Amino acid sequence: MESFVAQLIVGLATGGIYALLVLGMNLLVLVRNIVHHSYSHIVVLTMAMGWLTLTHTNGSIPLAVIVMLISAIIFTIATEPLFRPLSVRGADLETVTLAMGIGIIITEFISKYINGGANFAFPDAMTGRQNTISIGLISFSMANIVVLVGCAAAAAILMWFLFKSKEGRAIRAMAQNLRVAKMLGIPFGRTGVLGFGIAGLLAGFIAILCVMTLGAGSPSLGDTFAVKAIILMLFAGMGNMKGGLFSALFMGVVEAMALAYLPGRWTEAVFYGVIMLVIIWKPNGLFGNKH
Amino acid sequence: MEQTNVLKVENLSVYYGPICAVRKIDLEVNQGEIVALIGSNGAGKSTLINAILGIQRARGGTITFLGQNITRLKTERIVASGISVVPEGRGMLADMTVLENLQLGAYHHKGDYGPMLEKVFSYFPILSDRKTQKAGTLSGGEQQMLAISRALMGEPRLVLLDEPSLALSPAYVDKIFQFLVEMKKQGLTILLSEQNARKALQYADRGYVLDLGVTVMNGPAQELAVNPEVKRAYLGGE
Ligand SMILES: Nc1ncnc2c1ncn2[C@@H]1O[C@H](COP(=O)(O)OP(=O)(O)O)[C@@H](O)[C@H]1O
Ligand SMILES: [Mg+2]
Numbered sequence: 014m015e016s017f018v019a020q021l022i023v024g025l026a027t028g029g030i031y032a033l034l035v036l037g038m039n040l041l042v043l044v045r046n047i048v049h050h051s052y053s054h055i056v057v058l059t060m061a062m063g064w065l066t067l068t069h070t071n072g073s074i075p076l077a078v079i080v081m082l083i084s085a086i087i088f089t090i091a092t093e094p095l096f097r098p099l100s101v102r103g104a105d106l107e108t109v110t111l112a113m114g115i116g117i118i119i120t121e122f123i124s125k126y127i128n129g130g131a132n133f134a135f136p137d138a139m140t141g142r143q144n145t146i147s148i149g150l151i152s153f154s155m156a157n158i159v160v161l162v163g164c165a166a167a168a169a170i171l172m173w174f175l176f177k178s179k180e181g182r183a184i185r186a187m188a189q190n191l192r193v194a195k196m197l198g199i200p201f202g203r204t205g206v207l208g209f210g211i212a213g214l215l216a217g218f219i220a221i222l223c224v225m226t227l228g229a230g231s232p233s234l235g236d237t238f239a240v241k242a243i244i245l246m247l248f249a250g251m252g253n254m255k256g257g258l259f260s261a262l263f264m265g266v267v268e269a270m271a272l273a274y275l276p277g278r279w280t281e282a283v284f285y286g287v288i289m290l291v292i293i294w295k296p297n298g299l300f301g302n303k304h
Numbered sequence: 305m306e307q308t309n310v311l312k313v314e315n316l317s318v319y320y321g322p323i324c325a326v327r328k329i330d331l332e333v334n335q336g337e338i339v340a341l342i343g344s345n346g347a348g349k350s351t352l353i354n355a356i357l358g359i360q361r362a363r364g365g366t367i368t369f370l371g372q373n374i375t376r377l378k379t380e381r382i383v384a385s386g387i388s389v390v391p392e393g394r395g396m397l398a399d400m401t402v403l404e405n406l407q408l409g410a411y412h413h414k415g416d417y418g419p420m421l422e423k424v425f426s427y428f429p430i431l432s433d434r435k436t437q438k439a440g441t442l443s444g445g446e447q448q449m450l451a452i453s454r455a456l457m458g459e460p461r462l463v464l465l466d467e468p469s470l471a472l473s474p475a476y477v478d479k480i481f482q483f484l485v486e487m488k489k490q491g492l493t494i495l496l497s498e499q500n501a502r503k504a505l506q507y508a509d510r511g512y513v514l515d516l517g518v519t520v521m522n523g524p525a526q527e528l529a530v531n532p533e534v535k536r537a538y539l540g541g542e
Pocket of ligand 1: 350
């Protein structure tokens with residue numbers, strides 16, 4: 014029982030990170046009707062920027078955090094002009110190709126220039142993994158708790174922005190009917206850049222949480238995240254924010270449980286098995302009516 | 305006299321690729337007028353309205369709004385400068401609530417849109433009752449009220465309506481036009497397109513008759529309504 018609770022917390026923390034990845038990508042679905050496959054790669058590139066900052070300065074953590082947030086915003090916004098013409102044309106396949114291309118370039122860059130292609134580990138002071146908390150017989154790392162709270166806060170803020178703020182409303186209007194949104198005078202360019210900027214800020218935050226839970230990044234991490242995120246998006250229904258959130262948390266827990274209780278390395282098989290069943294059973298996603 | 309001019313369209317041409325949809329049109333809308341664009345399906349009414357709004361780019365000619373040349377402005381600048389639209393087919397954001405649709409209409413409102421919201425709720429109390437409901441669940445007539453209210457939310461100087469009577473029951477058509485006349489009395493300037501020439505000319509001050517992208521006639525609405533050619537072609541009369 015104790016280990017079950019501990020696993021549940023690990024699972025929710027992992028799921029929380031997947032959830033934020035899915036939220037960020039779904040935000041871009043709303044903003045530009047694109048599947049930004051390389052969003053996860055931007056997160057890992059951001060981790061790499063943090064690592065570079067730590068290794069090339071005197072290891073200042075606040076500085077690394079600031080660099081990560083700023084570079085994530087810059088990287089994400091930098092992709093907006095690339096997607097804009099494709100999004101205007103409604104070129105879905107080209108959009109996917111473009112996004113994958115960006116992902117591959119980022120992965121190549123990291124494997125060439127960051128720690129010679131090896132895993133790039135962060136100091137313990139930044140991960141918080143050495144601090145364990147024990148409640149009775151249950152013990153878990155402080156990092157997992159921080160990640161859980163951080164994910165909940167980020168998700169809540171993003172939802173508030175989308176559903177309660179003026180610009181969030183404009184983004185949802187663009188997603189629903191771009192022509193009408195334009196006729197109402199919603200600025201396509203500016204609102205899009207704002208959406209990319211917010212997705213970028215979120216990417217920076219995800220990168221920080223990844224540093225805390227994983228303790229290291231690697232060139233292949235972007236691909237691993239990207240595949241999971243895109244499948245979770247399909248699972249929940251493209252552009253479905255709330256569905257994506259719950260699916261990701263659920264799959265994080267499934268993954269953690271499989272890791273703890275199934276023999277050998279069945280985690281991935283269970284993860285994709287559950288998702289395949291849902292995709293076959295509900296083609297528009299578990300919560301989806303869009304697309 | 306020039307001062308009363310809210311909208312002036314000069315020599316405007318709009319193309320879809322090689323196809324000319326609006327050819328060298330001149331048009332004026334004065335302060336506090338209802339001007340009707342009459343024409344059958346495909347005459348170029350929507351194209352003209354979309355060109356004024358900057359949704360469709362003009363190939364030639366100029367559009368002047370309150371003395372400012374808006375021909376090349378982006379739609380968002382045009383809307384911000386005081387033109388709003390009731391799109392053809394109402395343009396509902398069907399999955400968003402009635403209130404959200406109205407709030408989006410106030411996207412460019414410079415100050416507090418609260419009083420304007422109160423005002424449209426007083427015009428159409430049904431919208432207040434339904435404000436948390438999805439716009440797509442409203443009836444056709446209610447959606448048209450919402451589309452018009454949404455266009456008023458930004459407190460525009462000029463409202464463009466693209467076939468407001470489309471797919472509405474006759475009772476609603478009169479209700480909508482009477483409302484527009486009411487708005488006109490409060491100083492709003494209105495340009496609307498209609499296939500329903502009889503109703504449009506009944507309520508409008510002046511009219512332009514469009515055919516295949518050119519204006520074939522224009523004048524005071526009462527004169528057009530009794531013009532033999534208009535009667536034959538658009539009023540099913542004689
Ligand atoms: N998106 C478009 N692409 C090509 N041709 C168009 C397009 N929209 C309208 N047209 C053509 O332009 C002409 C005018 O259309 P429109 O302005 O919609 O007329 P109306 O609103 O008076 O019915 C028609 O011949 C129509 O076929
Ligand atoms: Mg039309």
